[in-house]
Amino acid sequence: MAGKPKVAFYWCAGCGGCEEAIVDLAEDLLQVANEVDIVFWPVAMDFKKEDVETFKDGEIAVSFINGAIRTEEHNEMSFLLRKKSRLVVAFGSCAHLGGIPGLANLSDREELFLRLYGRQEGIENPDNVVPKTRVERREGIITLPGVNEEVRALNQIIDVDYYIPGCAPPPNLVKDAIKTILSGELPPEGSILAPDKTLCDECPRRESKPEKIFLKEIKRISLVDVPQDRCFLAEGVFCMGPVTRKGCGERCLGANMPCRGCFGPSSYVTDQGSKFLSAVSSILETDDEEEAARLSSTVLDPAGLFYMFSLPSSLGAVFKDRKNPNILKGSF
Amino acid sequence: MKYSHANRLGIFICHCGVNISSTVDIETVKKALTGYPGVSLITDHTYTCSNPGQDMIRNKIREEELDSVVIAACSPSLHENTFRKTLEEAGINPYKLEIANIREQCSWVHSDRKVATEKAISIIKAAVSKALLNEPLTPISVPVTRKALVVGGGIAGIQASLNIANSGYKVILVEKEPSIGGKMAQLSETFPTLDCSQCILTHRMVEVERHPNINLMVSSEVTRISGFVGNFEVTIRKKKTYVNAEKCNGCGICIEKCPRKTDSEFDRALSKRKVIYRPFPQAVPNIPVIDGEHCLYLLKGRCGVCRDVCGPGAIEFEQEERFVKEKVGAIVIATGYETFPIENIPEYGGGTIPDVIDGLAFERILSASGPTGGEIRRPSDGKVPKEVAFIQCVCSRDPEKYFSYCSKVCCMYTSKHAMLYKHRVKDGQPYVFYIDIRAGGKGYEEFYQRASEEDEVLYIRGKVSRLYREDGKIVVEGTDTLLQENVAVRVDMVVLATAIRPSQDVSRIAQLLKASVDENGFFTEAHPKLRPVESMTAGVFLAGCAQAPRDIPDTVSGASAAALMVCNLFASEELKHEPTIAGVDEDVCSGCGICIGVCPYEARELDREKRVATVNEVLCEGCGACTAACPSGAAVQRNFTDKQISSMIKAILA
Known part of the structure; x- marks a missing residue:
């Protein structure tokens, strides 16, 4: 195991933004490339699964895996990389908490297939043909990885050593995390490599906060103008900042959008969505149940809003395929 | 080991x-x-x-x-x-x-x-x-300001103030009217002994005024209360009276010379008073006030006679209201009651038939210092009514339309009214319509018996179904449920024993104090039997009809008990406060501020410099609202942490 430490990057169910985040390191990427040996990176380099299989167990120093776990391929590659790597880092919101793909768990798999392949506008599919894992053709047998019943976060399928949060993680956080890991001075196992306070701590709008925050109305960001320097929550717009770990560089706030929660909760909170619900329901300015119900009903998609990035890792998550031996954590 | x-x-x-x-x-x-x-x-x-x-x-x-x-x-x-x-x-x-x-x-x-x-x-x-996860904790010590605030200067407030002041502690007595004395000052004679209400009250009023430990603030209202047991801070609004109390010598020449009159509130509008006035001759303090709503000078800039005649130059038309801040350690709520307005009871002719009056108005008619000098004359034409109907339980014990509770004092005061009427109008006939006679109390049953037997008051058991005017008389129809027949009496005057309800100030004061009131608006006691004079808020005590309808003896004993609780609190230099309260982990808190408004005790504050929420340990009652609301997990409930709760759940589910 002489030479530079071996590093792997892999993508599961993601949008490509996390790959972009690595490229966003710009010149720093070259420095990283100097110090390490990138042995696997499907988006950028021509290595195959077989190449990974040739490594000894633990030969790869660190694997950065982004994206949620949606298909059998994701299971398989995660198991493989876990086996070959001394450290596994869940990279980005999807690997960390399940991410936006995790919202698919609000529907079951068959329903999703039908919606996507059967009833999609512009698609004619009277027989409701949905993707199969195996098809025989004249040319031979074609196989595809199966789709899991539910979407999972990475640590729901393999052990994860560290987490880099964000959708996508900002370059400075990625750089610091890589530096820390390569330095050998490792933080406690399971650490999330970002500050452990929530966003309000460094919010550029915090001075505009009134003494007490109450919600008389719940407003949608697309329908109101919030001045650049005003606290969103105080203006009646749901902002996940209070329940979301800081360290993102407040890019959304800079674009005059409220925080959507991609960094996940602080380490003192288990369930980001229910914590936010608990917080905002505490500040509804009414003692009247009917009025509270009316106010609540103005939130059109509460699950999508409160759990935009964390549904699979929420307290209420139940996995139908939890007894499937191919998917059980540690079965690799 | x-x-x-x-x-x-x-x-x-x-x-x-x-x-x-x-x-x-x-x-x-x-x-x-x-x-x-x-x-x-x-x-x-x-x-x-x-x-x-x-x-x-x-x-x-x-x-x-x-x-x-x-x-x-x-x-x-x-x-x-x-x-x-x-x-x-x-x-x-x-x-x-x-x-x-x-x-x-x-x-x-x-x-x-x-x-x-x-x-x-x-x-x-x-x-x-x-x-296994409980931490050892130490109770929090809190200093006590040994000064009490008494809100309301009726007999309850007077009694509580005197008791506290006589124990050596300072008292601020706040009364919204220009004089203390409250409803008791309006009463003629009191049941069951028939002693003159003012005669037994006024010397206490004077004692209050002269007491070195009592700071009497009339024409004043409490507008803000913050803080907590032992350490309240109150703001008192001193209303404009246009008379400098320091300069006024109480000679009364201004009243004599004032050219304008309006209805006397004290006499229930049965007489007129001047626009510069004292509510009644024995008012304490003996300082007139100007009724700004009717004063010619204040309304139109004319007149100003009172200022011209005032020797010491006490009239100050340019006076502004003032706000006074005081620190107190305990508060006694003695805001009293009002009677349900008869204008709101049209079915009994309230507001439309001038000779239908309420019990308090009849007290004024009976009073030697009242509008008729104690002679019984009806309001419409001043004639002596030869037949009078007294109707009990008007709006009380009437859950369908009004209040379900019993106003408690009406049975006895109606007996007294009927009795005193008979004493003064020898050939008159009093009728009393009643549901039950509730005469529990020392000497009460005997008093009622005396009314019905010696004074020939005719008691009719039944509710009044209809009341109307006919040929200059008022016809009162009802059913006598004992004889099981309908009755109709033709009378010259009707006295309604209207329900006692909490003073309209109660809800305002309750909000200031964050003290709870019951469904009828009366203050709730901490325990109906064992903590009857304590409110649900520590350091706030209850006296008199702010808590429930009650008569003078009960009011006085309750007020004394409240005073004793205050003295009890003041007996030690510091209080012990439960340590099982909320805290903030400053390493976690991001200062989002959500907990600040959530706290019902105003115990949380945002430290904008440090960007964290802080807890006033003394104000915090450990209710847990902030812990539930805190989105970052920084709010912790001591010995009730999330970790403890989840370990309890795990233990139960295991």
Whole structure:
């Protein structure tokens, strides 16, 4: 195991933004490339699964895996990389908490297939043909990885050593995390490599906060103008900042959008969505149940809003395929 | 070392006689918990709260070197404090105690022994999981400002103020009217002794004014109350009276010369008063005030006679209202009552028939200093009414339309009214319509008997169904439920015993104090039997009709009790406050500010410099609202942490 430490990057169910985040390191990427040996990176380099299989167990120093776990391929590659790597880092919101793909768990798999392949506008599919894992053709047998019943976060399928949060993680956080890991001075196992306070701590709008925050109305960001320097929550717009770990560089706030929660909760909170619900329901300015119900009903998609990035890792998550031996954590 | 001191937890299971042991199998519970993680001792006792029971606990704590204790017994609201003391006496921190409620929440609500036993085991396991994470805590010391605020200067406020002041503590007595005395000053004579109300009241009013420990503030209102037991800060608004009380010598020439008159509130609009006035001749303080709504000078800039005639130059038309801030340690609420307005009772002719009046108006007619000089003359034409109907329970005991409660004083004052009427109009006939006569009280039944027998008051048991005018008379129709026949009496005047309801100030004051009121708007006491003069807010005490309808003797004794509670509070230099309150982990808090408005006790504040929320430990009552609302996990409830709660849930689900 002489030479530079071996590093792997892999993508599961993601949008490509996390790959972009690595490229966003710009010149720093070259420095990283100097110090390490990138042995696997499907988006950028021509290595195959077989190449990974040739490594000894633990030969790869660190694997950065982004994206949620949606298909059998994701299971398989995660198991493989876990086996070959001394450290596994869940990279980005999807690997960390399940991410936006995790919202698919609000529907079951068959329903999703039908919606996507059967009833999609512009698609004619009277027989409701949905993707199969195996098809025989004249040319031979074609196989595809199966789709899991539910979407999972990475640590729901393999052990994860560290987490880099964000959708996508900002370059400075990625750089610091890589530096820390390569330095050998490792933080406690399971650490999330970002500050452990929530966003309000460094919010550029915090001075505009009134003494007490109450919600008389719940407003949608697309329908109101919030001045650049005003606290969103105080203006009646749901902002996940209070329940979301800081360290993102407040890019959304800079674009005059409220925080959507991609960094996940602080380490003192288990369930980001229910914590936010608990917080905002505490500040509804009414003692009247009917009025509270009316106010609540103005939130059109509460699950999508409160759990935009964390549904699979929420307290209420139940996995139908939890007894499937191919998917059980540690079965690799 | 003999023991590892990491976890030395003892479980004590109480049989509560047979209250628990008849449904919960104690031996099975003991077996199930033997060897449970962290448990070093498990034992039981017939009555853990008894002296032998507590001795046993103390001895076991010492012998087994226990460092935390679970007592599986009744609700913590009963004996948590008892057992905390037991732990303290045995030398361990009292907050290392956890009560597992296996009586109210288990044995009393189950009959199936097996189910109850299993549930008791779960409850105790949960308590053990929590107890293992309990931190030792120390009660918080709070200084006490030994000065009381009494709100309301009726007999309740007067009595409470005098009692507190005579015990050597300072009192601020705030009264919204220009004079103290309240409703009692309006009464003619009092039941059952028929002594003159003002004669027994006025010397107390004067005593209040002269008392060196009492700061009397009339024409004033409390507008803001912040702080907490021992340390309230109150803001009092001194309304404009246009008379400088320092300069005024009370000569009254201004009143004499004032050219304008308006209805006298004190006389229930049965007489006129001047626009510069004192509510009644014995008013305390004896300083007139100007009624700004009717004063010609203030309205139109004309007149100004009072200023011209005032020797000491006390009239100040340019006077502004003032706000005074005071620090007090305790508050007595004695805001009193008002009677339900008869204008709102059209079915009894209220507001439309001038000779239908309420009990307080009749008190004024009876009063020697009243509009008729004590002669009974009806309002419409000043004639002496030869027949008068007194109607009881008007709006009281009438849950369909008005109030379900009994106003308590009406039976007796109606007897008094009818009796005094008969004494003065010898050939007159009083009728009393009643539902029941409630004459519980010293000398009350005898008084009622005297009215009905000696004074020939005609009592008709039944509600009035209809009341109307006919040929210059008022016809009162009803059913006599004893004779089971309809009756109609033709009378010259009707007196309605209207319901007593809390002063309209009560809801305002309750909001200021965050004290709770019942469905009728009366202040709620902390416990109806054992803490009858304490409100639900620590340091706030109740007196008089702000709490419930009551008569003068009950009001006075209640006010004295409230005063005693105040003195009790002032007896020590500092108070002990429960330490099981909320805290902030400053390393976690991001200063989002959500908890600030959520706190019902104003105990939370945002430190904008440090960007964290802070807790005023003394204000915090440990309700947990902030902990539930805190989105970052920075708010912690001491000895009720998220970790403890989830470990309890795990213990139950395991």
